[in-house]
Amino acid sequence: MNYTADEMMTVAAARRLRNGAVCFVGIGLPSAAANLARLTHAPDVVLIYESGTIGTRPDALPLSIGDGELAERADSIVSMPEVFRYYLQAGRVDVGFLGAAQIDRHGNLNSTFVGGSYGQPRTRLPGAGGAPEIAACARETLIVLKQEPRTFVERLDFMSSGGYFGGGSSREASGATGLGPTAVITDLGILTPDPVSRELTLSALHPGVSVATAVARTGWPLRLAATIITTPAPQEHELRALRALMERTRAAHGATMN
Amino acid sequence: MGARRMTLREAVAAFVHDGDTVALEGFTHLIPFAAGHEIIRQRRRELTLVRMTPDIVYDQMIGMGCARKLVFSWGGNPGVGSLHRLRGAVEQGWPAALQLEEYTHAALAAMYQAGASGLPFAMLRGFIGNDLPSVNDRIRTVACPFTGETLAAVPALRPDVTIVHAQKADRHGNVWIEGIVGAQKEAALAARRVIVTVEQFVDELRAPMNAVVLPHWVLAAVCEVPGGAYPSYAQGYYRRDNGFYLGWDAIARDPQRFLAWMQRHVLEADDFAQTLALLGRAPSQVPA
Secondary structure: OOOOOOHHHHHHHHHOOOOOOOEEEOOHHHHHHHHHHOOOOOOOEEEEEEEEOOOOOOOOOOOOOOOHHHHOOOOOOOOHHHHHHHHHHOOOOOOEEEOEEEEOOOOOOOOOOEEOOOOOEEEEEOOOHHHHHHHOOOOEEEEEEEOOOEEOOOOOOOOEEOOOOOOOOOHHOOOOOOEOOOOOHHHHEEEEEEOOOOOOEEEOOOOOOOOOHHHHHOOOEEEEEEEEEOOOOOOOHHHHHHHHHHHHOOOOOOOOOO | OEEOOOOHHOOOOHOOOEEEHHHHHHOOOOOOOOHHHHHHOOOOOEEEEEEOHHHHHHHHHHHOEEEEEEEEEEOOOOOOOOHHHHHHHHHHHHOOOOHHHEOOOOHHHHHHHHHOOOOOOEEEHHHHHHOOHOOOOOEEEOOOOOOOOOEEEOOOOOOEEEEEEEEEOOOOOOOOOOOOOHHHHHHHHOOEEEEEEEEEEEEOOOOOOOOEEEEEEHOOEEEEEOOOOOOOOEEOOOOOOOOHHHHHHHHHOOHHHHHHHHHHHOOOOHHHHHHHHHHOOOOOHHHO
16 A cells, blocks of 8 residues: 555554553644554553543544543543643653654754744744653653654754753753653654664664655754664555544544644 | 622623733633633733633633733644734734743643642642743742652742633532533632633532532632533533634734634624624534
């Protein structure tokens, strides 16, 4: 079956989520990947959205993080203080699944503003919401976003959520309780942290993508892993599940969603 | 003491004043749009608006010049993109400059909890790897007296007025809320005055034992406003109108189009029932 780069990205991200994991899900690409995992190899994954819906199994992807669909299909609905204090801060979350507007070579994220200063931003973004504490407290984080020079930047305009901070052991020194980002899944491949420097290195490419393309679409000098594997192409059952999910989502919202 | 039944117009006139700190809570669900519109119609000014997610309701209030300051933790149109009137105020100072006091969700929820608890501040393991403390001097640290661990400290929130929307209230004003509850209970109990709008007054709630989350005597006023959370939703009554959220992007992007929309649907409407009628959404027709 033919597939798009976006489909490859979502499938590759979904595969990183192991069955049975407790996963705190961001809206957008992470939500698509986490639900695809649930509908394919990980039926027992526990999805938590920051609206306090725990163990939810939406039939279509929610537009907002608190659509009624998430509540109706949840095992439990808890308040905001509970979901952040009792579940996330207390260490009950295995995986945080995040996106962002900008990422740097150490997996730190910006979702606050781009250009100018905090007080006089060129483009004010929505802000961090639940992400900073998810990035700090989830046992590990997975990050999914498209790879473009304006997104993969040499220097963040603002640090909203911590990855490996300045690299090396600086995350451990920060007081963050989780391990940090274990993979960044893009439309081109997968970046994983070097075990010592903690710099994101290209360790997988999706079929048909060249190293040169990945380097060109990264705003810092991209390091390459000693061995770069090729991601297995999406299988038919993965694509069917993803397309059916997106079709249900389009029907549910009456408008297009990417 | 006790909740007085009144119209929303009366409640806003009595309890929301210029310069107040006002929290309209409800996390995606049960957003008190009717109350926001009434505040706009009554031309309240210089408000400090508090909400975890400003959403379209604060985009409208900011664009109509009600606010001088925003306390928040995520300011987007969920699943759609920007709140353009919020951005207009921050990036261009239109219609007026807007001061930001920005936190994270975990922190703001804890700040309501501290306010509701009568404590001066909240602590959390927060803002690790986050630059907000460099632009918000109300985010500080405290050392645990037992372990020495450094924790983030944020001030308690004590709104002058909190307004929430709920499904039902009984004849005394006891309030039933179900579904996604966000930080509504904490925001209400943190406030000096609480206004609750409900879908429906009923004689007796006959609620499951834990579904009455606000007893009547903590409220200042309770108002029946069917459809009062539209275009957000009320579980069991009507669904979120995701099409409205998608369509708002184009309306809010253009300040003149925004003003015309607000003039026609809010300022020229007598009340929220008329707004819903203008939008072709009589409350009884909003599908559950």
